[in-house]
Amino acid sequence: MLNSVSKNAKVLALFAIISTAIVGMVNEATKGRIAAQEQAQLLKVLHSIIPPKLHNNDIYQDCKIIADPLLGKEKQTAYLAKYNDKPIAVALTATAPDGYNGNINLIVAINVNGSISGVRVLKHQETPGLGDKVEMRKSPWISSFSGKPLPDENDSQWAVSKDGGMFDQFTGATITPRAVVKAVKKVALYFKAHQKTLFNAGESCRPQVDELTQENVESNND
Amino acid sequence: MTDQTSSEYKELAWQGLWKNNPGLVQLLGLCPLLAVTSTVTNALGLGLATLLVLVSSNATVSFIRLWVPKEIRIPIFVLIIAAFVTCVQLLMNAFTYGLYQSLGIFLPLIVTNCVIIGRAEAYASKNPIKQASFDGLMMGTGFMLVLLILGVIRELLGQGTLFDGADLLLGDWAASLRIEVFHFDSKFLLAILPPGAFFAMGFIIAAKNAIDSKIAARKPKVENKTIERVRVNFDAQ
Numbered sequence: 470m471l472n473s474v475s476k477n478a479k480v481l482a483l484f485a486i487i488s489t490a491i492v493g494m495v496n497e498a499t500k501g502r503i504a505a506q507e508q509a510q511l512l513k514v515l516h517s518i519i520p521p522k523l524h525n526n527d528i529y530q531d532c533k534i535i536a537d538p539l540l541g542k543e544k545q546t547a548y549l550a551k552y553n554d555k556p557i558a559v560a561l562t563a564t565a566p567d568g569y570n571g572n573i574n575l576i577v578a579i580n581v582n583g584s585i586s587g588v589r590v591l592k593h594q595e596t597p598g599l600g601d602k603v604e605m606r607k608s609p610w611i612s613s614f615s616g617k618p619l620p621d622e623n624d625s626q627w628a629v630s631k632d633g634g635m636f637d638q639f640t641g642a643t644i645t646p647r648a649v650v651k652a653v654k655k656v657a658l659y660f661k662a663h664q665k666t667l668f669n670a671g672e673s674c675r676p677q678v679d680e681l682t683q684e685n686v687e688s689n690n691d
Numbered sequence: 692m693t694d695q696t697s698s699e700y701k702e703l704a705w706q707g708l709w710k711n712n713p714g715l716v717q718l719l720g721l722c723p724l725l726a727v728t729s730t731v732t733n734a735l736g737l738g739l740a741t742l743l744v745l746v747s748s749n750a751t752v753s754f755i756r757l758w759v760p761k762e763i764r765i766p767i768f769v770l771i772i773a774a775f776v777t778c779v780q781l782l783m784n785a786f787t788y789g790l791y792q793s794l795g796i797f798l799p800l801i802v803t804n805c806v807i808i809g810r811a812e813a814y815a816s817k818n819p820i821k822q823a824s825f826d827g828l829m830m831g832t833g834f835m836l837v838l839l840i841l842g843v844i845r846e847l848l849g850q851g852t853l854f855d856g857a858d859l860l861l862g863d864w865a866a867s868l869r870i871e872v873f874h875f876d877s878k879f880l881l882a883i884l885p886p887g888a889f890f891a892m893g894f895i896i897a898a899k900n901a902i903d904s905k906i907a908a909r910k911p912k913v914e915n916k917t918i919e920r921v922r923v924n925f926d927a928q
Binding site for chain 2: 473476477480481484485488489491492495496499502503506507509510596597598599606
C-alpha cells in the first residue's frame with residue numbers, strides 16, 4: 470500500500486518536472502521575441518501619435534514613471550520625445566476610471582507648444598459595437614483630438630456635444646466618449662502644471678538598460 | 692488488416708466531425724465557443740490553438756498510457772494539458788501578438804476545455820498513438836468548424852464583414868482578406884453580444900438535428916428497395 474503510494478508520488482513528481490522543464494524551455498526560447506513584440510507594439514502606438522520625423526531620440530527608452538491623481542490611481546509612464554535634446558512632445562499614459570465598463574487606459578501625446586498631438590486607447594472593456602468606437606481600428610473618432618489646443622480648467626467647449634462641447638458622441642454611447650474626453654482634459658491640465666519639470670530626469674521606467682542599447686541611444690542623438 | 696484500420700480512421704473522422712461533434716453534440720467547451728466567436732479571426736485563432744493542444748495532448752497521453760498508474764492518471768493528464776496550453780500561449784504571444792491580446796483570458800482557459808481532458812480519458816488513454824492523434828485531429832477540427840460557423844454568422848450579422856482583423860493572426864498581408872459584405876450604420880448588436888452566440892448556437896444544433904432526422908427518415912426506404920424481406924420489420928413497426 471505504502472509502496473504504491475510512494476511509487477505514484479514519484480511518477481507524479483517525474484511528470485511535474487518534465488512538464489515544467491518543457492514550459493521553461495519554451496519560455497526561454499520565446500522570451501526575447503515576446504519582449505520585442507511588446508516593444509514594437511508600443512512603438513507603433515507612440516509613432517502614430519508622435520510622428521517619428523519630429524524627434525530623434527529613442528522614445529522607447531527615454532521615459533519616466535509618474536504618479537498623479539489627475540492621471541488616475543495607478544502609476545503612469547511618460548515617454549519623452551526630443552530633437553537634439555530639445556523637448557518636442559510627451560506621451561502620457563492615463564486611466565479614465567469612469568468608462569461604461571470599468572477603466573479605459575489611454576495614451577495622450579502633447580506637443581510642447583501646447584496642443585494635443587494625438588490620443589489612443591490602449592485597453593478597454595467597453596461594449597463591442599457601441600463604446601468600442603474609441604478604438605482607432607473601429608472608428609476615426611479618437612483622432613478628433615489631434616491638433617486641438619490644450620483646454621483650461623473651465624473650458625466648456627471641451628466636452629461631448631451632448632454636454633454642449635465640440636466632440637461628437639456615438640449613437641447609443643455617450644458615457645464612453647465622455648469618460649475619454651474628461652480623461653484627456655485631465656492629462657492636459659497635468660501637463661500644464663508640470664510642463665517645466667516633466668523633461669527633467671526622473672525615475673526611469675527601464676531601470677536596466679544594457680550597454681548596447683545605451684550606445685544606440687547615444688549614436689542616435691549625434 | 693489495412694481495410695480494418697482505414698475503416699477505423701473513417702469512423703474516427705465521422706465521430707469527430709459530425710456524429711459526436713464536441714461542439715454540437717457533446718456540448719463541451721461552450722464557454723470559449725460562445726465568448727470568442729464574435730469574429731471569424733478570433734474563432735479561427737482559438738480553434739487552431741485548441742486543435743494543436745488536443746492533438747499534442749492526445750498523442751502524449753497515448754504515448755505514456757502504459758506507464759501511468761491508473762490512480763493518478765487524471766492529475767498527469769491535467770499536467771500534460773496545462774503544459775501544452777502554456778507553450779501554445781507563449782508561442783502565440785511571441786508570433787501572433789495582436790491575436791493573443793484579443794483572445795485574452797480564453798487562451799489559458801483552454802486548459803479547462805472539457806473536450807481535451809475528455810478525449811484524453813475516453814480515447815487516447817486506451818488507444819495507440821496514431822489513432823489517438825487522428826482522433827485529436829478530427830475532434831479538434833470538428834470543434835474548430837463549429838467555432839468558424841458561429842464566427843461567420845455573428846460577424847456577418849453584427850458587423851457586415853468577414854475576416855475583420857485577419858492580419859492579427861496571419862500577418863500584415865492578410866489585412867486585404869477583409870470583406871465588407873454589406874454596410875450598416877447601426878450594427879446588429881445582439882449578434883456580437885453573448886446572447887447572440889446562444890441563439891446562433893441553438894440554430895446550428897437545430898439544423899444538425901434536422902439534417903440527422905432527414906437522413907434517418909430516408910435510410911429505411913433505401914433499404915426497403917434493396918432488400919425486399921425487410922418488410923417483415925416494417926409490419927412490426
